Amino acid sequence: MLKQQIGVEFKQILTFNRVLTWFLIIILPVWIQYLIIHEGYYFTDNIDLYGRLLNGIGAMIFPILVLFVFADTIIHERNNNYLTYTKIRIDFNIYLNAKIIVNALLSFGVSFLYAFLPFLFAQYINPQFAFITNIGDSGNMPGTVTFDQLLVYGPFMYGFIYSLWVGINGVLYATLPLILCLILDNSFVALSIPFVWYQAMSFVSAVLGISKFAPLYTVFPYSIMQQDLWTVFVPFMFLLIIVIVSYVYLKRRNSTEWLF
Template structure:
């Protein structure tokens, strides 16, 4: 099944997909470069978080859906699953596509975040685009590294090197993106309204974020679990709380769908 899922992933990585992905990354970095002209930043970490802390925290669930789940909803709408019956059971096709959805979405966001990190830490210093004033933040060459360790959630990992931080944080965002997309994937099968199925995770994401902010539960906001740049550093385990809720929701959806998936006629 994994082999078929990888074939499905490769079929989705078309020239159009690659161009749109590149344009998105360029747009995110270009926006950060433009906005940075009005600020004096501390260091490369500050530029990296500045890059991600723009429109991405707000649009995150929407982008996760666009990577794969949106095209899957089109296949369901056009009864594409009907034509796969001769090759394999529909339930197997669904699982293959779900795995492909998870892999492609995780990979997409991993690359997006890692490219932004690489630009902030290694390319931007060569170009000299941003303005840095660490002294204005009370930082010196002696204490600036220690400051990064306590600046945001997940920057604790910088104690083990920038490579460790960049890989693990990029993977964290990728995994969360995959779960959001998988939830939408399941809802596409469950709900007749495709727009509602694709937008429900986003609506929940925004409502929970605003509700938790008003209740003073900033540490557990869905946005903070992914892009924790607007609040004080918290233990890494706090970011796992919203993720576990998401993962639990996905597990329940899959368990609920299993009987439905076994009945081919109810899928179309």
């Protein structure tokens, strides 16, 4: 039954408009940043260029971007009374788990590509076609920003592993609003909480002098000096705990019947 419901969710979400939305999420923020930096900027190496491409408006609004991969569909289902008819024919746990699985797969895929495609451009495509020429030749040496430690395994492994990290964070920032929309009556508040937390905690961390724990800098560390890799897991684990607690609460609250 769960497998069937997952298929239903995929069938409903795979529309032209939704695929276009994913394409814009992946391409548009980086393209805007490219237009800003492609002239008048000097880059020490390909990884520096990569960091500049990611360190723009997309990094600032990352929780909003992943929200529109799939999680926002829950609003339409609530407003159009879709849930009223759904709860007649399907168990809540199956419905919830199918939503979370599809949301996780799609948000991971989009977030991963959002980080990995610019890496391929900066590391492999641009050197061949010279779209951006003001790049030094320091050899992608580690030691500048967090995750540069991975460069000892080669540029590709660096880009791949870091993109996995962005993808995993994308899953959390997309899953929390989906769950909160099924807990809170105000959908706008539910969808806003992850973004507000992302920005507010980054601001508080800066004020307290512990910017290395800012959610923004632990996902996109290109505006802060290199930190130990363990620091990125502090806000990540905090957010993961919130997601797990919210999920458990929602399942227990609706263990006998749908409450919305």
